[in-house]
Amino acid sequence: MLERIKKYRTSNGELEQARVISLFSLVGMSITFLMGFIGLFGDNTTLTVVLFVASFVYLLAFLFIKRFDITVSANIIIYSLYLLMFYLVFSGGVSQTGPLWIFIVAPVSVYVLGLRHGVISLFIFLCTICIIMFLPQQWVAHAQYTNEFKVRLFISFLTLSFLSALYEYSRMLAFKNAIEISKQYQQLAMRDPLTKLANRRNAAAILEQEKARLQRNNEPLSVLLCDLDHFKAVNDKYGHNAGDRVLTELSALFTEQVRKQDCVARWGGEEFLIILPQTSSEQARIITEKIRNSVAQHTVNFLDHNIHITISIGISQLSEDQSIDELINTADKCLYQAKTLGRNRVYP
Structure with a gap:
């Protein structure tokens, strides 16, 4: 872009x-x-x-x-x-x-x-x-x-x-x-001001580009929709500044765990979208488990508090007749299932 x-x-x-x-x-x-x-x-x-x-x-x-x-x-x-x-x-x-x-x-x-x-x-x-x-x-x-x-x-x-x-x-x-x-x-229009990640608008544009490019090459495209578990409790207990620290540190952690060709975006609130070009859902699950474990083992230090956080992740792979909205909706449904099954997990 x-x-x-x-x-x-x-x-x-x-x-x-x-x-x-x-x-x-x-x-x-x-x-x-x-x-x-x-x-x-x-x-x-x-x-x-x-x-x-x-x-x-x-x-x-x-x-x-x-x-x-x-x-x-x-x-x-x-x-x-x-x-x-x-x-x-x-x-x-x-x-x-x-x-x-x-x-x-x-x-x-x-x-x-x-x-x-x-x-x-x-x-x-x-x-x-x-x-x-x-x-x-x-x-x-x-x-x-x-x-x-x-x-x-x-x-x-x-x-x-x-x-x-x-x-x-x-x-x-x-x-x-x-x-x-x-x-x-x-930069302000395409980046999230807090995390410096791509924002929702930028991520949607990248998804459209990747869809057109990968369909020409007949390659897979997967996305991960991540949501922080019990993030409201962090804000209520430690304050919104602590919540911002959690978001910025996890944003850096997500970026470290993915490849250069991947894109990490703040989708909204405590939700993050990770775009994985040339990646099937099976390959995406390996990356997803790596991200989930890294977050679970990470400690956010804020003032005198050690904050532990977990995430739930939904995986969706783009099919030939699927739109970007349908791809995201599928990932959102999978994320909901991960939450329903107890959080701190990947679905499917």
Whole structure:
């Protein structure tokens, strides 16, 4: 159950990221196409071609999200954006305004690549921009910018990068806190708060899963319905705190006596349900006697009192045409018989 919840959270997070990346690819495609179209009426043919190519690349990224892998689309988007920014800084764009577009790189990088990889990529990106801007003209002819413009551009970019990283860190922290709170609520919903065992709702869900799985494999499934004998007398004589101590210690004892694939659940009050996959009723009886003897020999120490308790157990094996409710009802009837026959026993 918890594994399914984890997968559900993961798939929801990926879905949200895919939506944002899809939106960015559509926006990027639209803007670059529009600017390329406007460029058709100007005299900068190279810039127009670059913008149309960028628009086509963003279209490919959008199609990859729909048909293939989100990681591929993310890499296409971020690194094609870097290349476009490098060209705009190198060429100057329209009227030397090309460098102004680099400010969109910071928030996109930390969101698409994550905080750590995003910061590293931004550092490499900024170093490359510096190399392009300070490249000597005698080596390669490129757009010229004043030193004041360069300094203000770098300071502004660093400031925006810091704010973007801070926001991404805060977002990640909030997301982790939300996941932790959600996990705690899931634990409360699926676990008994006193014994920390699976509760009735969780046990019912596990039974349905085991029934479907074991029926496919044609394997047996047995359950044990356990009830503490004269538990009300313990509460009346020693108090409810002593009763809680008895329940928690016996819960740990039950867990120690069963296998890893088995499930121990608090069914209600002083009743416990033990689910035994791949176990026939004959095999279950061996396990049941072991549990009954362990409980009978166990002493619960509470304050200055030594409390001895026994249990009665009903066994039921799932048949082909039986529902889960019928399985539990059969175990309950067997438990009643064990009580009727004198308690501290297993039936059948």
